Amino acid sequence: MTAVLEVDDLRKAFGGVVAVDRVSFTVEAGKLFAIIGPNGAGKSTCFNMVGGQLPPDAGRVRLGGEDITGLPPRRIWRLGVGRTFQVAATFTAMTVVENVQMAFISHRRRLRALIPAARRLYRDEAMAVLERVGVADQAERQCGLLAYGDIKRVELAIALAHEPRLLLMDEPTAGMAARERIDLMALTAEIVRERGISVLFTEHDMDVVFAHADTLLVLDRGRTVATGTPQEVRENPEVQRIYLGGAGVAAAQRAMEARA
Amino acid sequence: MDPAFFFIQFLSGLASASNLFLIACGLTIIFGVTRIVNFAHGSFYMLGAYFAYTLTQQMMALLGDALGFWLALPIAAVAVGLCAVVMELILLRRIYRSHELFQLLATFGVVLIVQDLVQEVWGPEELFGPRAPGFTSFVVIFGFRFPEYQLVLIAAGPLVLGALWLLFNRTRWGTLVRAATQDREMVGALGVNQARLFTGVLFLGGFLAGLAGALQLPVEPANPFMDVNIIAEAFVVTVIGGMGNVLGAFLAALIIAQLQAFGILVFPEITLVLPFLVMALVLVVRPWGLLGKPETSTSHGFAGDRPLRPLSRTQQALVAALIAVLLLLPLVVGEYSQKLALEVFIYALFAFSLNFIMGAGGMVSFGHAAYFGLGGYGAALLVHHLGLNMELAILAAPIAAGLGALLFGWFVVRLSGVYLAMLTLAFAQIVWSTAFQWVELTGGDNGLIGIWPSQWASDRTVYYYLTLLVCGAAIAFLWRASHAPFGYTLRAGRDSTVRADAIGIDLKRHQWLAFALAGTCAGIAGGMFVFSKGNIDPGSLAIPTSVDALVMVLLGGIQTLTGPLVGGAVFHLLEAYILPLTDYWRAFLGAVILVLVIAFPMGLAGFLRDRLTREESAS
Amino acid sequence: MTDASVLKVEGLNAFYGRAHILFDVALEVGKGEVVALLGRNGAGKSTTLKSIMGLLAEVRGTRSLDGQNLARLPSFRIAQSGLGYVPEERRIFTGLTVMENLEVGRQPPRQGAPEWTPEKLFALFPNLAEMRDRPGGRMSGGEQQMLTIARTLMGNPRAILLDEPSEGLAPVIVEQMARTIAELKREGLTVLLSEQNLYFAKELSDRAYVIEGGRIRYQCTMAELMADDAVRHAYLTI
Structure with missing residues (x-):
């Protein structure tokens, strides 16, 4: 097993309140790794330190062995990390295909070109990615006018454009209906497995987490409560007490049965 | 140099800090709640001085000097507060949801209209007010004479700051205003008449600016340039303090006024530039001012932004025709038109x-x-x-x-x-x-x-x-x-x-x-x-030239590439034909801005684009 | 049920710009009832609640609370007439303390509605009692969810619209939330609950409306819904 992402002793405090306290974990190549925990557990903070949106107070983040601690998001992206957001972030006044084209333009370092028409650049490549995530039929529509489920797919397409080795997905299914959640995560899992991409994601929906994650990290008040396989985490009494409760265990059970 | 002289200089700095704070705190309160940067705040200040001028004349004759004068100032401030209420009811209500650019421009439109109104009513000359009864003399501090009235001004700043703190932290109204600052709609859904709350905030802001103008009358004559002269500095104070933060405005007013008071001794030419330099430096270190909070918005688009499309065949033909017309124009028209x-x-x-x-x-x-x-x-x-x-x-x-x-x-x-x-x-x-x-x-x-x-x-x-x-x-x-x-x-x-x-x-x-x-x-x-x-x-x-450029863009429409070109042409032709006909060009321009902001936020080109695309989709 | 209905909505149509979102939505909530409005995301649940509350620009149809017509009233009047609204995004005033948040929601007592004081609410939400002076921005998601409900109750409402209170919360907090809502029901509060978490809704609700594509597709008791696999699969995909 090779580690794609290694996080060591990560720490972050906001005005005296410790949001993430000495958290360490490793994401193996080609695996889906989920961070779960109650609101305010430090999931997003942890996530944003990996993605470069927040500089950590202490600790190290390594991508394929290379230290990326504190690098800005754009540098981390260039090292092969794609990102989706809890609230989908797309270029709303561009067409769907132009959104993906932008990622290609940036990847090929042509952002500063002043003469060629942007809409003709890397169009075929962008269409191919849209095809893969199933929104090619929407390519010419203004992105801001799409249904939310489709916007999430466009975001996934943008994140996949530069063939990343790691995808960071912050609550990928937040704000989506049950059916859409399951479809989107199934699609994501399928794509990442066929391309050997690793995924680090946070999620509230226990059905999604236990159906797709290979490894889970449970946080509470910034500290690691448990790490392990879905089975191990579900059976952990501490996790059941502070987080899952009866309904959560039931949901996990359902999802794992469906998976098997 | 004599330390006593420095102390006197420090005191005058405090007096002008008070004045700056009184103006800026209203500006910052209005921004905090409505998210509107009110260009017309300088106009409120100017109106405060003019109202005080007229009221002191009338009331000192009627009620005697002391009572007349000290009653006239708050009444002038209340009158300005009411003007602000009128502006809120007629204008601001319609643009709370507009883009910040539209809001800035709309309040600048009010500035233009008020300028012409003031000139019409009070004339272009400076009007000197009476000295403040009871505070006409000097006190001697370390051998230097210091005007008593300046002491009144020095006290006014901290008094207003204290009163505002009590208002916002110890009254239900203040709590509601702070809540509305964050989420107006939610405040409404909890049963609070937010429209009335906003009107109240505008009254408060206008009152404070009017008070600042009225208090300044014994020191500085009322004149038609007070508004623009003060507003840029008031912006600086508001921004340095952190927009929406009253205490920040107080600190910033102190800093700016003291730097001015001492800067003028060292390098007199720098006084006009100094506040802006300080602001630039502060914003580099703290992009949201000393005590401000970061803006959370990560998107700065305009309503109606659309994907860019290349020119259609018809449009290309139109451009070619336009270029041909422009090339041939000198053959047809005379020097003036060229x-x-x-x-x-x-x-x-x-x-x-x-x-x-x-x-x-x-x-x-x-x-x-x-x-x-x-x-x-x-x-x-x-x-x-x-x-x-x-x-x-x-x-x-x-x-x-x-x-x-x-x-x-x-x-x-x-x-x-x-x-x-x-x-x-x-x-x-x-x-x-x-x-x-x-x-x-x-x-x-x-x-x-x-x-x-x-x-x-x-x-x-x-x-x-x-x-x-x-x-x-x-x-x-x-x-x-x-x-x-x-x-x-x-x-x-x-x-x-x-x-x-x-x-x-x-x-x-x-x-x-x-x-x-x-x-x-x-x-x-x-x-x-x-x-x-x-x-x-x-x-x-x-x-005004910067605003002209903005009006051109707005007139044509921001959301389209052709907009600014159309806007530039229409604006300049309007200016050329209407300016010679009227003494009220500024008021006219102000009214045009208001009409554009309220009725045609997409501009002429955007309006046409929407018309045409609607017809396309209908057919 | 019809005689005693507190909240009554008929022919509700809502629009965002030119998009037609709700189509002739009709529903009723009887006194002391908890009624669930179930549906997928984007089915029109939140839009329905916002339309009733007067928070959307373009709404047509009749809405009444205890016989009082709510249509054409601005949202603050609707709140003043005794309808409480708990938004999905919680919308706590982060710069205000817990006590100040409650103060914003305060309205005079109302006849025929349970009366709430901060002390009574602290008994219901013991967590909040320990953080009276804490700014809303420094509370966890679960605590904020409790505060947003408590804040609405300070208006002594006759009925409340509760928009997805389980959204984004840890499963254990969701269970705690369910107990709290059951408690409110015992106090005699009338609740219209929008949910997509069927397991959460089924514990609390007497009846349910199922909404899909902006139309009410189905209405029944909660027991009937749990027995009807076909409807659950068609509209709720669980």
Whole structure:
């Protein structure tokens, strides 16, 4: 097993309140790794330190062995990390295909070109990615006018454009209906497995987490409560007490049965 | 030097800090709740002084000096508060949800209208108020005489600060206002009449500005320039303190006033520029002011932004036809019309360059005139002092403007939204102050005259073609850049900063380059402008010129590329035909702005676009 | 049920710009009832609640609370007439303390509705009692969810619209939330609950409306819904 992402002793405090306290974990190549925990557990903070949106107070983040601690998001992206957001972030006044084209333009370092028409650049490549995530039929529509489920797919397409080795997905299914959640995560899992991409994601929906994650990290008040396989985490009494409760265990059970 | 003298200087600094704070705190409160940067706050201040002038005259005759005077001041302040209420009811209510640019412009429209009204009612002369009864003499402090009335002013600031703190933290109204500052709609859904709350806030803000103006009457005559003179400084104080933060405004007023009080001893020429320099430096360290909170918005687009489309066949034919008409124009029309037309080209480029950073980049500049003027002055100074010819001077214009934009842009792109707009305004004021005060170099208020084209281009028709060529080429270049990856990168950053960052875009760097590019193009327009007029003065880089550019863009429509071109043409033709007919050009312009903001937020081109696309989809 | 209905909505149509979102939505909530409005995301649940509350610009149809017509009233009047609204995004005033948040929601007592005081609410939400002076921005998601409900109750409402209170919360907090809502029901509060978490809704609700594509597709008792696999699969995909 090779580690794609290694996080060591990560720490972050906001005005005296410790949001993430000495958290360490490793994401193996080609695996889906989920961070779960109650609101305010430090999931997003942890996530944003990996993605470069927040500089950590202490600790190290390594991508394929290379230290990326504190690098800005754009540098981390260039090292092969794609990102989706809890609230989908797309270029709303561009067409769907132009959104993906932008990622290609940036990847090929042509952002500063002043003469060629942007809409003709890397169009075929962008269409191919849209095809893969199933929104090619929407390519010419203004992105801001799409249904939310489709916007999430466009975001996934943008994140996949530069063939990343790691995808960071912050609550990928937040704000989506049950059916859409399951479809989107199934699609994501399928794509990442066929391309050997690793995924680090946070999620509230226990059905999604236990159906797709290979490894889970449970946080509470910034500290690691448990790490392990879905089975191990579900059976952990501490996790059941502070987080899952009866309904959560039931949901996990359902999802794992469906998976098997 | 004598330490006692420094102490006296410190006291005068405190007095002017109080005055600044009284104005700025209302501004910051209004912004905190309504998110509107109220340009008309300077007008409230001016009205406070004029109302106090009239009221003291009447009431001191009626009630005796002391009672009449001290009653007249609060009544004047209340009257100004009521004016603010009227503005809220008629105007602000309609634009709470508009883009910050529209809000800024709309309140500037009010400034223009009030200016003409004040001149109409009170005339253009300075009006001296009475001295304050009971405080007409001096106290002696360490052997220096210090006016008693200044002590009243010194006390006023902290008193108002304390009263405001109690109001906001110890009353239900204050709690509701603070809640509404964060989420107006939710406050409404909890059963609070938020409309009335906002009206109340406007009254408070207007009252405080009016009070500041009234209290200033014994010190400074009421005059029709008080509004613009004070508003830029009030903005600076508000921004340095952190917009929406009253305590921050107090601290900032102290800092600015003391720096002014002591700066004037060391380097008198710097006083006009100093506040803006301080603001630029503070914003580099703290982009949201001393005590302000970061703006959370990550998108700076305009309602109605659409994907860019290449020109259709019909549109290409229309452009070709337009170019043909412009080429043939001098054969048909006389010198005056050619002059008008070439000025239209200049303004179209000016507006188009502004829209490059604003429409595509989402950066609202309230100081684009700085680069127009830097181009103009760059060219004019070379001709005037070094005797260079037009060809070289016109080349120098974009270089001067571009360098200025590169320097200022470095600071500007670190901010966003209203803060960014305020900083562009501040930089434009720095350039304006320099041109105004550095008389040996720039000729001061009179400017530089006799800047004429070279012999070969001095014929009106030749200069017409030269302008058409230069401005046309610059517009074509910016047009192309808008459709190229560079323009798309700007639009990407405008739509979502987080997404742009997450696909490897170094947004600040691109915005910086765009700012410099837009400044350069405005400089080209400025250079062409100087040689068409034969002179240049500080008016070319003052706030009204920046606003003219914004009105052109707005008139045409921000959301379309053709908008600024149409807007530039319509605006300049309106100005040429209407200005000579009326004494109330400013009020007229103000009214045009209000109509545009309220009724046609998409501008003429945007309005037409929506009309046409609707018909297309219907057929 | 019809005689005693507190909240009554008929022919509700809502629009965002030119998009037609709700189509002739009709529903009723009887006194002391908890009624669930179930549906997928984007089915129109939140839009329905916002339309009733007067928070959307373009709404047509009749809405009444205890016989009082709510249509054409601005949202603050609707709140003043005794309808409480708990938004999905919680919308706590982050700069205000817990006590100040409650103060914003305070309205005079109302006849025929349970009366709430901060002390009574602290008994219901013991967590909040320990953080009276804490700014809303420094509370966890679960605590904010409790505060947003408590804030609405300070208006002594006759009925409340509760928009997805389980959204984004840890499963254990969701269970705690369910107990709290059951408690409110015992106090006699009338609740219209929008949910997509069927397991959460089924514990609390007497009846359910199922919404899909902006139309009410199905209405029944909660027991009937749990027995009807076909409807659950068609509209709720669980």
